[in-house]
Amino acid sequence: MKKTLVILAHPDLENSVGSKTIIASLSKLPNISVLNLTALYPDFNIDVASEQTALAEADLIILQYPIYWYNMPPILKQWFDKVFTFGFAFGAGAQLTNKTIISSVTAGAPESSYPEGEMKRIMLPVKATAAFCKINYLNPIASYGIYSSPDQDAKTRANILKIAQTHAYKLESLITNF
Numbered sequence: 453m454k455k456t457l458v459i460l461a462h463p464d465l466e467n468s469v470g471s472k473t474i475i476a477s478l479s480k481l482p483n484i485s486v487l488n489l490t491a492l493y494p495d496f497n498i499d500v501a502s503e504q505t506a507l508a509e510a511d512l513i514i515l516q517y518p519i520y521w522y523n524m525p526p527i528l529k530q531w532f533d534k535v536f537t538f539g540f541a542f543g544a545g546a547q548l549t550n551k552t553i554i555s556s557v558t559a560g561a562p563e564s565s566y567p568e569g570e571m572k573r574i575m576l577p578v579k580a581t582a583a584f585c586k587i588n589y590l591n592p593i594a595s596y597g598i599y600s601s602p603d604q605d606a607k608t609r610a611n612i613l614k615i616a617q618t619h620a621y622k623l624e625s626l627i628t629n630f
């Protein structure tokens with residue numbers, strides 16, 4: 453059975469609706485491991501060897517994160533910078549060849565505020581990194597209008613939860629059929 457590795461990069465999971473719902477749902481699947489980068493490395497001091505071992509064992513790599521200023525949260529960028537080394541991610545002896553990667557992202561803004569193709573453009577650094585490392589790249593799964601605020605009414609909160617659950621189902625289906 454194929455192995456799925458979820459790299460969770462959420463700076464404030466406690467107050468999350470999107471990533472928290474998605475991760476809770478995925479965690480029930482077999483052959484899946486979740487690495488919560490913020491919990492593991494609150495000081496950004498990534499254990500490179502441990503992350504590389506986890507990646508080498510995985511077939512499908514899922515990057516789960518909220519969009520922050522049209523980008524990935526800094527802990528995920530740090531993870532790429534430290535873990536994707538020469539001889540591991542690229543160059544002679546590279547160990548990521550033919551693995552598959554997908555970004556699973558949540559955005560606070562509504563979909564209408566993302567012009568045609570904008571989300572794909574935001575994802576270009578991950579896509580280009582995947583190409584460089586000969587990793588198969590799947591188009592991201594993105595959900596919009598996911599945010600939490602103290603003055604949110606129950607109906608809005610329920611709608612947001614539903615969007616997150618639909619996102620989780622899509623991802624579950626992808627993993628199950630991978």
Ligand SMILES: Cc1cc2nc3c(=O)[nH]c(=O)nc-3n(C[C@H](O)[C@H](O)[C@H](O)COP(=O)(O)O)c2cc1C
Binds near residue numbers: 462
């Ligand atoms: C620092 C910061 C920057 C953000 N930048 C964006 C952004 O560029 N585009 C957007 O749609 N939402 C943005 N948001 C909203 C988050 O994407 C949203 O709160 C998150 O996806 C909700 O997921 P969660 O419930 O897992 O926290 C930002 C939020 C924060 C805290």
